[in-house]
Amino acid sequence: MKHILFTLYLIVLSSALVGQSTVILKGKKSITGTILSYDIGHAISMQLENGTRVIIRNSEIKSVMIDGKPIFDEKPTKTYTFEEGSIKFAWENMLLTNASHGGAGLSLSGLYQWKQYASVGMGLGYHNYNAEEGRGHIPLFIQARSYVKAQKVSPFVDIKGGYGFSTGKSNEQFIDAKGGAFFQGMIGVRWGTNPFNITSGLGLQTQEAYYYYNHRWNGGTVEERRQYRRLVLSLGFLF
Numbered sequence: 001m002k003h004i005l006f007t008l009y010l011i012v013l014s015s016a017l018v019g020q021s022t023v024i025l026k027g028k029k030s031i032t033g034t035i036l037s038y039d040i041g042h043a044i045s046m047q048l049e050n051g052t053r054v055i056i057r058n059s060e061i062k063s064v065m066i067d068g069k070p071i072f073d074e075k076p077t078k079t080y081t082f083e084e085g086s087i088k089f090a091w092e093n094m095l096l097t098n099a100s101h102g103g104a105g106l107s108l109s110g111l112y113q114w115k116q117y118a119s120v121g122m123g124l125g126y127h128n129y130n131a132e133e134g135r136g137h138i139p140l141f142i143q144a145r146s147y148v149k150a151q152k153v154s155p156f157v158d159i160k161g162g163y164g165f166s167t168g169k170s171n172e173q174f175i176d177a178k179g180g181a182f183f184q185g186m187i188g189v190r191w192g193t194n195p196f197n198i199t200s201g202l203g204l205q206t207q208e209a210y211y212y213y214n215h216r217w218n219g220g221t222v223e224e225r226r227q228y229r230r231l232v233l234s235l236g237f238l239f
Contacts, residue, residue, distance in 0.1 A: 020033075021046065022065040022066075024062045024064070025056070025060050026062045032049065033047050080151055080193060080194070082113075082116050082150035082151075083113055087110060088113055090107075090110075090123070090236055091107075092106060092234050092235070093105075093106050093234070094232050096129055096205065096231070097233075101129060103130060103230070105127035106126060107123050107124065107126075108124060109143050110122065111143065116147050117147065118146060119145040120142070120145075122162075124139070124140055124141075125139050125141070129230060135177070135211070137164040137207050139162055139164040139207070140162050141160040144159050145158045147190065152193060153189065155189055156188055156189070156201075157186070158184075158201065160182070160185075161181075163179060163180070164181075164209070166211070175213050176212045177212070179210075180208025180209055183205070183206045184204070184206075185203050186202065186204075186232060188200055189201070190238060192238075196238070196239050198238070199235070201233075201234040202232065203232040204231060204232065205230045209225075209228065210224065210226070211223070
């Protein structure tokens with residue numbers, strides 16, 4: 001529509017060859033003279049003050065002024081700008097599952113986005129690997145994330161590593177729980193515009209844990225070592 005209105009306006013003006021015109025180019029350079037004709041959608045023909053005639057391609061034009069009044073102004077295209085040197089908070093909701101058990105988890109971390117390919121930070125979460133047993137873990141971790149593209153939609157790689165504190169269900173057999181090493185690797189996609197983004201991912205999570213409890217029949221103490229491995233499906237927010 002803006003090109004149609006611009007064309008009609010120029011047709012009226014060019015028929016009388018009146019009006020001092022200024023064409024501002026996308027490179028911020030300006031050309032002043034009289035508009036002679038407009039080849040619709042292609043180019044403007046102008047006569048400069050010194051009598052020289054020039055042809056200006058439509059793709060070069062940013063705006064046009066006639067007698068000091070704007071009649072055409074190309075609206076700038078909004079582009080996504082990756083916020084380098086900024087702090088982002090990442091909230092993740094997770095499903096944790098393997099062939100026999102399912103659970104859920106969540107985490108909150110703070111990331112310093114130094115560059116597109118280098119975001120680092122730390123965070124805290126809660127993971128429950130087996131809802132029936134009530135065995136949960138509270139991981140404290142450091143995190144590194146790398147985005148493939150500095151665009152609205154970008155794949156990313158995310159790694160977390162740290163220590164997971166174990167919690168156990170309180171009953172007459174349970175004595176104590178001890179945590180261990182925690183690791184999570186994930187690939188995902190981030191999309192949206194600043195300052196709010198949505199993330200989704202697929203990864204693998206491992207957690208080492210030790211449980212101490214009284215044996216149900218012989219009365220002795222049992223130490224159980226677990227190496228949890230869970231497939232992670234994640235949906236999160238970056239803000």
